[in-house]
Amino acid sequence: xxxxxxxxxxxxxxxxxxxxxxxxxxxxxxxxxxxxxxxxxxxxxxxxxxxxxxxxxxxxxxxxxxxxxxxxxxxxxxxxxxxxxxxxxxxxxxxxxxxxxxxxxxxxxxxxxxxxxxxxxxxxxxxxxxxxxxxxxxxxxxxxxxxxxxxxxxxxxxxxxxxxxxxxxxxxxxxxxxxxxxxxxxxxxxxxxxxxxxxxxxxxxxxxxxxxxxxxxxxxxxxxxxxxxxxxxxxxxxxxxxxxxxxxxxxxxxxxxxxxxxxxxxxxxxxxxxxxxxxxxxxxxxxxxxxxxxxxxxxxxxxxxxxxxxxxxxxxxxxxxxxxxxxxxxxxxxxxxxxxxxxxxxxxxxxxxxxxxxxxxxxxxxxxxxxxxxxxxxxxxxxxxxxxxxxxxxxxxxxxxxxxxxxxxxxxxxxxxxxxxxxxxxxxxxxxxxxxxxxxxxxxxxxxxxxxxxxxxxxxxxxxxxxxxxxxxxxxxxxxxxxxxxxxxxxxxxx
Amino acid sequence: xxxxxxxxxxxxxxxxxxxxxxxxxxxxxxxxxxxxxxxxxxxxxxxxxxxxxxxxxxxxxxxxxxxxxxxxxxxxxxxxxxxxxxxxxxxxxxxxxxxxxxxxxxxxxxxxxxxxxxxxxxxxxxxxxxxxxxxxxxxxxxxxxxxxxxxxxxxxxxxxxxxxxxxxxxxxxxxxxxxxxxxxxxxxxxxxxxxxxxxxxxxxxxxxxxxxxxxxxxxxxxxxxxxxxxxxxxxxxxxxxxxxxxxxxxxxxxxxxxxxxxxxxxxxxxxxxxxxxxxxxxxxxxxxxxxxxxxxxxxxxxxxxxxxxxxxxxxxxxxxxxxxxxxxxxxxxxxxxxxxxxxxxxxxxxxxxxxxxxxxxxxxxxxxxxxxxxxxxxxxxxxxxxxxxxxxxxxxxxxxxxxxxxxxxxxxxxxxxxxxxxxxxxxxxxxxxxxxxxxxxxxxxxxxxxxxxxxxxxxxxxxxxxxxxxxxxxxxxxxxxxxxxxxxxxxxxxxxx
Numbered sequence: 005x006x007x008x009x010x011x012x013x014x015x016x017x018x019x020x021x022x023x024x025x026x027x028x029x030x031x032x033x034x035x036x037x038x039x040x041x042x043x044x045x046x047x048x049x050x051x052x053x054x055x056x057x058x059x060x061x062x063x064x065x066x067x068x069x070x071x072x073x074x075x076x077x078x079x080x081x082x083x084x085x086x087x088x089x090x091x092x093x094x095x096x097x098x099x100x101x102x103x104x105x106x107x108x109x110x111x112x113x114x115x116x117x118x119x120x121x122x123x124x125x126x127x128x129x130x131x132x133x134x135x136x137x138x139x140x141x142x143x144x145x146x147x148x149x150x151x152x153x154x155x156x157x158x159x160x161x162x163x164x165x166x167x168x169x170x171x172x173x174x175x176x177x178x179x180x181x182x183x184x185x186x187x188x189x190x191x192x193x194x195x196x197x198x199x200x201x202x203x204x205x206x207x208x209x210x211x212x213x214x215x216x217x218x219x220x221x222x223x224x225x226x227x228x229x230x231x232x233x234x235x236x237x238x239x240x241x242x243x244x245x246x247x248x249x250x251x252x253x254x255x256x257x258x259x260x261x262x263x264x265x266x267x268x269x270x271x272x273x274x275x276x277x278x279x280x281x282x283x284x285x286x287x288x289x290x291x292x293x294x295x296x297x298x299x300x301x302x303x304x305x306x307x308x309x310x311x312x313x314x315x316x317x318x319x320x321x322x323x324x325x326x327x328x329x330x331x332x333x334x335x336x337x338x339x340x341x342x343x344x345x346x347x348x349x350x351x352x353x354x355x356x357x358x359x360x361x362x363x364x365x366x367x368x369x370x371x372x373x374x375x376x377x378x379x380x381x382x383x384x385x386x387x388x389x390x391x392x393x394x395x396x397x398x399x400x401x402x403x404x405x406x407x408x409x410x411x412x413x414x415x416x417x418x419x420x421x422x423x424x425x426x427x428x429x430x431x432x433x434x435x436x437x438x439x440x441x442x443x444x445x446x447x448x449x450x451x452x453x454x455x456x457x458x459x460x461x462x463x464x465x466x467x468x469x470x471x472x473x474x475x476x477x478x479x480x481x482x483x484x485x486x487x488x489x490x491x492x493x494x495x496x497x498x499x
Numbered sequence: 500x501x502x503x504x505x506x507x508x509x510x511x512x513x514x515x516x517x518x519x520x521x522x523x524x525x526x527x528x529x530x531x532x533x534x535x536x537x538x539x540x541x542x543x544x545x546x547x548x549x550x551x552x553x554x555x556x557x558x559x560x561x562x563x564x565x566x567x568x569x570x571x572x573x574x575x576x577x578x579x580x581x582x583x584x585x586x587x588x589x590x591x592x593x594x595x596x597x598x599x600x601x602x603x604x605x606x607x608x609x610x611x612x613x614x615x616x617x618x619x620x621x622x623x624x625x626x627x628x629x630x631x632x633x634x635x636x637x638x639x640x641x642x643x644x645x646x647x648x649x650x651x652x653x654x655x656x657x658x659x660x661x662x663x664x665x666x667x668x669x670x671x672x673x674x675x676x677x678x679x680x681x682x683x684x685x686x687x688x689x690x691x692x693x694x695x696x697x698x699x700x701x702x703x704x705x706x707x708x709x710x711x712x713x714x715x716x717x718x719x720x721x722x723x724x725x726x727x728x729x730x731x732x733x734x735x736x737x738x739x740x741x742x743x744x745x746x747x748x749x750x751x752x753x754x755x756x757x758x759x760x761x762x763x764x765x766x767x768x769x770x771x772x773x774x775x776x777x778x779x780x781x782x783x784x785x786x787x788x789x790x791x792x793x794x795x796x797x798x799x800x801x802x803x804x805x806x807x808x809x810x811x812x813x814x815x816x817x818x819x820x821x822x823x824x825x826x827x828x829x830x831x832x833x834x835x836x837x838x839x840x841x842x843x844x845x846x847x848x849x850x851x852x853x854x855x856x857x858x859x860x861x862x863x864x865x866x867x868x869x870x871x872x873x874x875x876x877x878x879x880x881x882x883x884x885x886x887x888x889x890x891x892x893x894x895x896x897x898x899x900x901x902x903x904x905x906x907x908x909x910x911x912x913x914x915x916x917x918x919x920x921x922x923x924x925x926x927x928x929x930x931x932x933x934x935x936x937x938x939x940x941x942x943x944x945x946x947x948x949x950x951x952x953x954x955x956x957x958x959x960x961x962x963x964x965x966x967x968x969x970x971x972x973x974x975x976x977x978x979x980x981x982x983x984x985x986x987x988x989x990x991x992x993x994x995x996x
Binding site: 437 | 569616620631634635638639641642645649661664665668669672673675676679680682683684708712
């Protein structure tokens with residue numbers, strides 16, 4: 005059986021795969037550090053260009069079931085590059101470029117092996133790209149694992165550091181458990197429907213004999229588990245703060261943006277394409293998870309004293325907002341998916357920006373010691389470097405969702421709208437209360453930037469790449485604040 | 500039209516690093532910009548067709564984010580026009596006042612920027628005709644006001660500023676949920692279109708929920724009785740200009756929102772909740788008055804008096820009759836004029852004698868600084884509702900409206916409300932007279948007898964106060980000037996001619 009492969013459709017992950025292997029080889033032959041970094045960042049940029057080129061063309065699909073085996077079913081394809089996929093691939097690649105920029109200084113400071121770092125990063129990005137394009141459960145699972153495995157290693161790359169190893173172990177255990185649960189769910193769904201492709205599962209579920217109903221119900225809920233881990237939703241969120249704190253900061257940025265975006269894309273794909281028939285089951289489940297996630301995340305974030313842990317818990321809380329629209333079930337589902345997508349895209353910009361400033365600001369006097377910046381260390385930043393402080397304050401206000409951070413406000417408006425339109429008003433009220441809690445800690449942090457420093461202060465001199473990352477993200481944030489329709493339009497077009 | 504000077508103000512502020520080196524120049528600049536805005540507002544008033552007040556005029560309508568049906572839709576009618584002019588006027592007067600009396604804490608440049616952003620938010624709220632746009636402007640005022648309290652406030656500013664922003668943000672969140680609930684089910688976010696439908700096509704239960712959410716949101720801002728606790732702190736700690744804008748305009752955004760958004764969008768819900776709204780309004784009136792009697796701090800007392808006055812405004816809205824809503828809008832303007840004047844005066848008192856504690860100030864101000872004392876007397880008397888001054892009509896009409904509420908509302912309840920509210924009006928008189936007798940009359944016995952070198956009233960202070968005094972008199976003596984403007988749209992609001 006010969007299958008024709010549409011290489012154009014899989015170009016983005018393919019480019020990265022080639023680059024990753026090249027990187028590994030080059031590292032073995034002791035290529036200079038600069039070449040490796042350039043190769044890694046360059047291949048991501050090229051992949052991004054490929055995505056843009058694909059976006060101008062039509063929908064492409066490959067790895068389809070051959071005609072002879074299809075029967076009278078739909079033209080099931082495992083890998084589909086439609087507008088939704090390309091949009092998410094664009095988000096993932098754009099964010100990955102910023103992460104690479106952020107990593108350059110960190111690799112030197114933390115004495116991490118350059119070649120391995122970039123190779124693992126690229127491998128994880130390949131997983132993310134495949135995940136957002138996957139349209140059958142097996143490929144979804146494999147892609148999810150491809151995304152997860154390199155990240156375990158990445159977070160443990162500071163080999164001398166005990167907290168890093170602990171973080172990696174924790175990440176590994178939670179991930180394995182959630183994958184196992186998800187795999188069980190997949191097997192139940194497969195057992196009930198006899199199909200792996202989402203476009204076959206959906207019709208099979210809608211005309212399922214009633215004795216199989218409990219099986220499919222349990223299966224569809226368990227499938228959620230794997231994604232709940234990826235997006236750090238309660239109760240699979242425990243890894244987030246420790247891992248963010250223990251792993252190198254750029255890896256934390258990667259986890260909180262790239263990996264999360266891919267997780268949400270996968271969740272939306274599975275729910276909207278595969279399981280719409282069981283919306284009455286997963287809708288309320290997600291509503292409860294979303295409410296819990298945002299409340300727990302926000303409440304715990306209130307108590308945090310270090311910047312990175314605060315960002316970790318706040319990104320847990322933000323996951324709650326992103327989950328909320330999906331709680332509507334199949335009532336106005338496309339609108340809800342659009343809302344989640346828009347929030348993910350806007351969140352990627354603002355959260356990366358906040359991470360960029362935090363990384364640039366990090367204490368460098370003792371690079372090998374596991375010290376984290378407390379919020380009080382940010383006092384007086386406005387005096388020393390007003391532009392950086394203004395950028396961080398802007399990102400925080402965006403995350404809180406208030407003008408002048410119009411971008412964050414619109415993200416919230418879109419999510420509220422979708423939630424309310426789907427008649428889940430109680431969730432909207434929970435969300436309203438949560439935005440207040442969220443505002444409190446973001447604001448406390450932002451205010452600290454402008455209060456005078458109590459003691460001797462040090463002057464962080466971020467390197468050129470980090471500065472470029474800060475400038476890029478803040479420009480994007482400003483542009484999107486003035487013209488949010490750029491994202492909203494694209495998203496509603498794509499979903 | 501309205502947006503041009505505002506955008507200009509914003510644009511001129513961004514590169515403020517290089518030009519306008521001295522503080523004085525910055526203050527002059529702020530005055531000039533806000534003056535220009537005022538001129539545009541006044542020219543808008545002259546261009547306004549007073550023959551058709553219920554029609555939206557001077558509309559700007561452009562698509563902003565079509566993906567979510569968001570339009571950049573602005574316009575004024577008889578309800579919003581007076582508030583727009585009031586906002587422009589008060590901001591201008593604040594800058595005028597700052598010209599000579601900058602608040603302690605420096606950083607005038609930042610203050611100017613924040614006040615202008617505040618102005619944009621306030622005017623934008625009053626002219627926005629799209630629900631989401633309204634919300635954006637509604638939120639825009641939060642951060643600048645927070646910063647104004649935080650940076651230039653009194654001793655307890657941290658707590659006050661946090662309380663302010665958290666309370667109001669909670670309100671905004673619920674407001675957003677309510678507005679989107681209506682928007683999503685009606686399929687449009689355009690306020691004129693939604694108002695024209697009078698809630699048709701929305702189920703009763705939905706309207707009740709939506710009005711509850713929106714009402715809560717606006718009630719925090721207004722503020723209504725159990726949700727008012729942020730207000731005294733914020734007012735007391737804020738610098739003079741902050742208090743003036745807070746009392747003069749920000750509170751109006753709550754009541755304006757109720758009239759403009761909540762009432763027309765969910766009329767059934769309004770009918771369901773009106774008795775409760777009335778009850779809380781009346782409690783607010785009496786509670787505010789009683790709290791005032793117990794205050795020693797001048798600013799805090801004025802702040803509590805705002806709770807009472809906004810209670811009258813809310814009572815007017817709760818009657819759901821044209822008379823009542825007219826009274827509410829009238830009360831809005833009157834309260835904006837008078838309370839701003841009172842806060843200006845309190846600021847001057849505090850600046851001269853370093854305290855706003857009434858016991859420490861002692862009496863006899865009429866003897867030591869007669870002009871200041873006379874104006875204070877005037878403002879207090881206007882505030883307690885002396886016939887012939889602005890405060891009177893708002894309260895009177897609100898009571899009248901409560902006597903004859905909307906046909907579907909329980910009349911006995913509202914007549915009781917009216918009686919209690921009238922009692923509250925008497926209490927209002929009591930605390931203002933107490934304040935006056937403490938401060939202006941009697942021998943100068945307090946701990947501040949050495950107040951002799953108190954500065955005379957400066958030109959800038961006169962400039963800031965005289966327009967307010969004049970308008971208070973004008974609106975008080977010829978209430979028709981204002982009522983004529985608002986009556987048309989209010990009638991249209993209730994679907995009658």
